Amino acid sequence: MIGAALAAAAERLDGVADDPRREARMLMAAALGVPLPALGAVSPDDPVPDNFEGLVERRAGGEPMAYVLGERGFWTIDLKVGPGVLIPRPDSETLIEAAVEHFEGGADPDRILDLGTGPGTLLLAALDQFPRARGLGIDASEVALEYARDNAARLGLADRAAFRKGDWAEGVTGSFDLILCNPPYVALADELGPGVREHEPHEALFAGEEGLDDYRRIIPQIGPLLAPEGVALLEIGHTQAEAVRALVEASGTKAFMKKDLAGRPRLIGFTG
Numbered sequence: 001m002i003g004a005a006l007a008a009a010a011e012r013l014d015g016v017a018d019d020p021r022r023e024a025r026m027l028m029a030a031a032l033g034v035p036l037p038a039l040g041a042v043s044p045d046d047p048v049p050d051n052f053e054g055l056v057e058r059r060a061g062g063e064p065m066a067y068v069l070g071e072r073g074f075w076t077i078d079l080k081v082g083p084g085v086l087i088p089r090p091d092s093e094t095l096i097e098a099a100v101e102h103f104e105g106g107a108d109p110d111r112i113l114d115l116g117t118g119p120g121t122l123l124l125a126a127l128d129q130f131p132r133a134r135g136l137g138i139d140a141s142e143v144a145l146e147y148a149r150d151n152a153a154r155l156g157l158a159d160r161a162a163f164r165k166g167d168w169a170e171g172v173t174g175s176f177d178l179i180l181c182n183p184p185y186v187a188l189a190d191e192l193g194p195g196v197r198e199h200e201p202h203e204a205l206f207a208g209e210e211g212l213d214d215y216r217r218i219i220p221q222i223g224p225l226l227a228p229e230g231v232a233l234l235e236i237g238h239t240q241a242e243a244v245r246a247l248v249e250a251s252g253t254k255a256f257m258k259k260d261l262a263g264r265p266r267l268i269g270f271t272g
């Protein structure tokens with residue numbers, strides 16, 4: 001019965017979940033295939049759906065909630081995610097905020113490029129934000145591209161979003177008003193949140209000894225693709241602002257830094 005199963009699941013998730021009772025309810029709603037508020041109409045004596053225990057076991061084993069539920073909210077959209085693709089993080093919303101700030105009072109961007117798009121995170125959020133824009137998302141992972149295309153279709157954005165397998169901006173041509181990039185930037189020895197190192201794709205997280213290897217490749221590729229009034233926004237680890245700024249400025253462009261709401265440096269940007 002659902003009442004007893006929820007109580008047992010909350011106990012099972014103690015120590016893994018931040019809020020075991022809430023996560024147990026979210027997993028029950030997912031197992032029933034209904035939104036969370038619909039649990040209000042369920043009776044504690046109703047039968048437990050077959051897949052509930054499986055979801056609880058996955059979460060109890062430390063798998064991130066987003067993978068177990070199969071989706072994660074980001075900015076104004078919900079994205080399908082699963083093992084093999086980086087889970088969208090609230091930190092990356094700082095890039096969309098910075099894009100909104102940049103284009104405020106002027107014309108919205110027409111062309112957007114997202115390097116390392118994962119499940120389409122930054123590109124699809126930006127397309128939802130800027131309804132006239134079209135965009136290209138690049139990723140090296142086939143799994144990520146499959147999620148990205150599926151997300152674009154489900155969100156009704158497929159006619160404005162193209163996705164392509166690629167090695168950063170290698171071979172990309174044209175001129176973009178907004179270039180977004182959340183590359184891997186974790187240093188090998190860095191500490192990560194619970195479940196991240198064990199479950200999320202390492203190729204989306206780690207970038208060599210200091211976490212700078214991918215920035216070194218990406219930054220010189222971006223300048224030639226940036227439109228005159230355009231802006232490039234790169235997510236950074238909070239200790240990397242000066243190093244990434246130096247990489248941008250070495251290519252002859254002035255860089256700016258933006259902090260997230262926690263007051264930590266979160267992006268380096270530069271204009272065309």
Ligand code: GLN
Pocket residue numbers: 089091182183184185186192193196204205206235
């Ligand atoms: N901010 C992420 C984390 O610490 C890393 C994301 C990334 O490398 N792009 O889990």
